[in-house]
Amino acid sequence: MLRVMIVEDEKPILDLMEILVGRHPLLELAGTFTDPLEALVKFRELKPDAVFLDVEMPKMGGIELAGRLSSQDEELQVVFTTAYPGYAVEAFRVNAVDYLLKPVMPDSLERVVSRLMKNHMLRSSLRPPAVGDPPPVRCLGTYETRGKGGKLVSWQTRKTEELFAYLLVYPNRLAGKWQLADLLWPELDEDRALHNLHNTVYRLKKALKEAGIAVDLTHTNEGYHFPGASELSDLEWLRDFLSRTPAIDDRNVAEGEKLFRYCRGVLFGGKDYIWSSGLAAEVSAQQASLARMLAAYYRGAGDDQAAKETLLTYLGFAPLDEEITAELLRLYAELGEFGSFQNHYEQYAKRISSELGVGPAEDIRALAERTLGSIL
Structure with a gap:
């Protein structure tokens, strides 16, 4: 799971992003800020893995803030949010992972999260154990x-x-x-x-x-x-x-x-x-x-x-593992996390169809029918 910090000076957009991030099963909200200077002060305390930064903000723009945050944590993953696609080129000059166009939609967030997780797992696998x-x-x-x-x-x-x-x-x-x-x-x-x-x-x-x-x-x-x-x-x-x-x-x-x-x-x-x-x-x-x-x-x-x-970490490098997928889905169902259940099931079904040309096993399909049917 990735700890995420959001910096966005427009409160309605910040509230929407907070909801989207809070609902995502792979993200944990570390903190939200409308003031980039406050975010800069709190950064070391919060220790996020990734930051979502608005490009245009008063006092300090997102691109400048990204540079200052990255100087404190070289492994920090930066994602810019902007209403103007033209900022994308400049964003990548400061090694941004990706950018999101406003208004941020669940599908575009999912694309970015997938990229963030791949980078995070790669870095973790190359990092020696702490002990x-x-x-x-x-x-x-x-x-x-x-x-x-x-x-x-x-x-x-x-x-x-x-x-x-x-x-x-x-x-x-x-x-x-x-x-x-x-x-x-x-x-x-x-x-x-x-x-x-x-x-x-x-x-x-x-x-x-x-x-x-x-x-x-x-x-x-x-x-x-x-x-x-x-x-x-x-x-x-x-x-x-x-x-x-x-x-x-x-x-x-x-x-x-x-x-x-x-x-x-x-x-x-x-x-x-x-x-x-x-x-x-x-x-x-x-x-x-x-x-x-x-x-x-x-x-x-x-x-x-x-x-x-x-379970999610294991599925990150073995996404087609049927038994672990079933175990994760059962856990989501037991905890009543139906949104996470549906999201993971749909991604798994799509991947297994694309890569193997088959559908989910009967027990997984039956579990999905029972679980998703209960919330219809």
Whole structure:
């Protein structure tokens, strides 16, 4: 959920925007102002994620105010509101995310919120966890390896990078040399493929050593053994936590929340490795499991808002997940948030039709009929 501050000198327009923002399930109103100077003073205290600024205001225009606010928070997302489309060009010169034409309508606000959320989630996924050191290898949402000092490892060949990816997701087992050769070089004859494998293993060991990453990659006559460790990659970090955690409680919620915020996004950032497609679905299921565990904990603690944010965060990178979508819709229905229910259901139905050419599952359609029918 994004905290939003609105600065608009015309009170009727400010009141309308306050209503629209207040009704949106992904926005939280941090503060509203008709005076830009007052907004500037209160900004540090309110700590909004995004600001909606009127372009033309007395005392200080929106574009000047945006520059002064952004100097205090480089990650602040700015959206301008204006009655004149010609201001759009000037608005983007100060790195505005988007602009809204007055009078602001729900459809145009939805477009802007979608953009704000994508930017927010991208920045959050790239930001290290607040507690503890992140593993040197990231496999979820991206694929990168960092050595001492956080320096990004530059692989000599793409096959070296792919071999490391394979060993990372299948640790603590013997990876047969013929299997690896055929997996990485299926178009080559056996001798040539095996020669390439030997060279690639050498490059991998050399790159990891130079990066200061201690990995004991050993080999036998049959293949190679790669030890797994939760401190090496975010994927192992996630797997380790789930293997020892049947449920989230007060003792592990901080670790679970940190993992959930950090370990998100598709495996290897969607890199097209032939052998990883099935594994990507398995990893997504593990991420969904963690999301459900956290949502269940927050609901039990009476924090329905945190439960909603958790499910929405997961759906931000896996929007077609049927089970999590159904869980979120059930939560909206239980809380009587019918506007949020309808908005999310319609967006989900539209997306699944556009991307998969199908409609929502029968249980989701039935839930929508029961819920939306009750408010007609």
